[in-house]
Amino acid sequence: MELIARVVIVDDDPFVRSGLRTIIESDQIMVVGEASDGDDALMLVDSEHPDLVLLDIRMPRVDGISVTRTLRERGDTTRVLIMTTFDSDEFVMEALRAGANGFLLKDTRPADIITAIHKTIAGDPVLSPAATARLISRVTAEPHARVSRAYRLVATLTDRERDVALGIAEGRTNQQIAQALHVSVNTVKTHISALFAKLGAKNRVDIARTIFEARTDGP
Incomplete structure (x- = not known):
């Protein structure tokens, strides 16, 4: 099967990165780089020009929201798909305002992660159903x-x-x-x-x- 997309994985947990790589490459999507921090993520985007960055929100030094905001401020069109957990939903609204193209929960099924990557690269928003419910709850409290x-x-x-x-x-x-x-x-x-x-x-x-x-x- 022909490779259809180039993806960078950014997460400070090496086990998460390894798991995501296995899932993604099973669909013949090319993982062109991995990073554990936002600074490294930005350098990878500059050097590899990926179609999409699969980005954790919480990381040491430079977090995912800052990476997303920097990419958008400099006019970078690389798609950003945020991977989050139930206890980090307080950051979701800020990530979307920063310019993220969507978000998924980290316990999303492998097949749904692949689908989300395809949709995000195609320009469609990706809003995890479970996370969306939490997003609506958070909006209510704003x-x-x-x-x-x-x-x-x-x-x-x-x-x-x-x-x-x-x-x-x-x-x-x-x-x-x-x-x-x-x-x-x-x-x-x-x-x-x-x-x-x-x-x-x-x-x-x-x-x-x-x-x-x-x-x-x-x-």
Whole structure:
């Protein structure tokens, strides 16, 4: 099978890195480097130009959020898929704001990790269902002003734009959304462009986050 992607694994636990490498390479995805710290991760991205960085949040010295923020600030388009644990969900919102393309829990099944890598590289957001539930719970606890703003933004959407946004929040691809709504993929793309403008979103994860936040409020 032809190699379809180049991935860098970043985690301070060598056993986690070894396990992820085994899972990833079983799908013929090339692991082009491993790092145990954010500084090394940035150097690897510069030297290897991977399609995706599978990135732990908690690491000594430079953490995953700082790595993500640095990549985005310098305009790097490498996809970032955060790997987190149940006890680190307090960092998830900050990681997404920093520019991460999605996140998974570390106990995700191997097949789902492979799927998540493919989806992230394709530009689709990856939000682990279990972690998403915790994300929604965390959003509920955030300041009311943020939630109210999200609700007001969502209220400006048309019914069809809202349907598309919900599909994105559920992790669906453009094709899946088009099939569910019985419209063309181009029509879905047009609605997504409108969502970027109306919600002030930079990517699909931003759209999903706004939907999650808005769901915690309402009339």
